[in-house]
Amino acid sequence: MFIIGERINGSFQDIARAIREQDPRPVQAWVRKQEAAGARYLDLNTGPAAREPLKAMRWLVEVAQEASTLSLSLDSSNYEVIEAGLEVCRRPALINSVPAEEPKMQCVFPLAKKYKAAVIGLTMNERGIPKDAESRLALAMELVLAADSCGLSPDDLYLDPLVLPCNVGQNHGPEVMQTLRQIKLLSNPPPRTVVGLSNISQGTGNRQLINRTFAVMAVACGLDAAIADATDGQLMEAVATARIIMNLDIYCDSYVELYRKQNTVHWI
């Protein structure tokens, strides 16, 4: 499982101010911090307040690319904003995200094909987030089929079963775990899976503990990626260890350091 670093988001005041004042320093500081901590992708979100979101996304992409060679995850529900970012991405990006709604899928998947991007697909539709695993899987299948009809391989589809905060949506936890496991049976090659990790702990009093416990459990269910804060050191240690226990990486004494490093070091 790898981490999509989540901190570069206009909802945070420092990033919002950076966008407003076109000051690359706060953005690039977070880019470097997330990269050094072991993120493999960087999530970029202009935030709700950006006055010119297309321009803001283009600027974020360019500023991030100046500071890092990591791939970018473009986070917006406005697909014009996403395309503005895709136009200036130097490496294949990740589109974050599309729900299982026909018109939106018909807009996003061709966009992904055009820019060789991968897509995060949300197992929700106009009726909201399903309660159980079966309904989540039905939507996951719709996403796989729609992607396929646009020529996008399931390899390039990251399905998010949508986790709810564990204090209010406690009954969703086991359903999400089951969905993560069963998504792998939907196609060959199987779709990939992703979660927005910190959703699980929103409004709780022990966020980091809940986040990393969920991360470990999700790795055991085959989770491929998480949008999370890579600078949470204990989270990264727990994920690295879960990867060892799941036989995803071969053990060595420095496995934690290596997990942090191997996301950024390109040996070949």
Added chain:
Amino acid sequence: MVFMPIVEKYRSKVQEVVLGATRAQGGTRDFTVTVGGEAALPFLHYEGQIPHRPLIGMEIWDTAPADWPACFAPYFADSFRDPAVWAQRCVSGYGADLVVLHLKSADPDLLDTSPEHCAAVVSKVLNAVGCPLVVLGCGKPEKDNLVLPAVAEAAAGENLLLGLAEQNNYKSLTAAAIVYKHTLIAQSPIDINICKQLNILITEMNLPAGRIVIDPTTAALGYGLEYGYSIMERVRIGALQGDAMLSMPMIGNIGAEVWRTREATAPAEENPGWGEQHDRGILWEATTAAALLQAGLDIVVLRHPEAVRLIRQNITELMGGRGV
């Protein structure tokens, strides 16, 4: 019905490692060789590119070996006393791709020769042959820490393949490889975790991963070959799945393991049912090598010229006839 093989897709490939350096590159070799680069499991050409064939290194010593069986005498007896002549015989007589010079004489329990003496032997062998050279210490860490840096300095720029670096003894050799521009053999005791850890430790000293060759250690046929085999196989699968710290090519010191087994050396009189020792020993070495080539070895180190001939033929066939 047409047979459709199931094709695995891999994320990554094995590091390419260049051995030797020509005059233009700061050494004196006539040519360099490249090992590694595989993008598929051994010889599965339909799954991915295998750009370089495995190489055969022939082992020579810097002192006449007392315990090699008599079946070597017809091939080497007149050259045992001079490693330069022995090296030439391996290359021009028996087609070795590499000469593997084992500095046995430095062993404190044998001749305890000086680092300067060993460095001079290495220079002499370098002068005698044009192929890249592999140099192994005597195997006693305290002494090798004196011998190998001296060798590295005397052969600066030659890009020797120098060994052995081990988990508890890698720093001085790594430093010497960095300063004098050589490549390193990182040896682990049939243990993939130590293998990976050692590669991390060495690369942390800033020797590039492309200057390391893994020796995962093996045993001869009948003595635990399958343990070595499965470690090599896991190393190779790890490399193809993107584990950078297992992505180096592998070398196997096969001759030394085989020629100390009873099956290879016992005379026919001891066990008439086993057949003639000469043929048996050669087949024991060739069979061990053939098996480990299937596990992913990039360099097989052999002793007997007849085993070399058999393995060369085996490699040529497995590479689809690409010449040796």
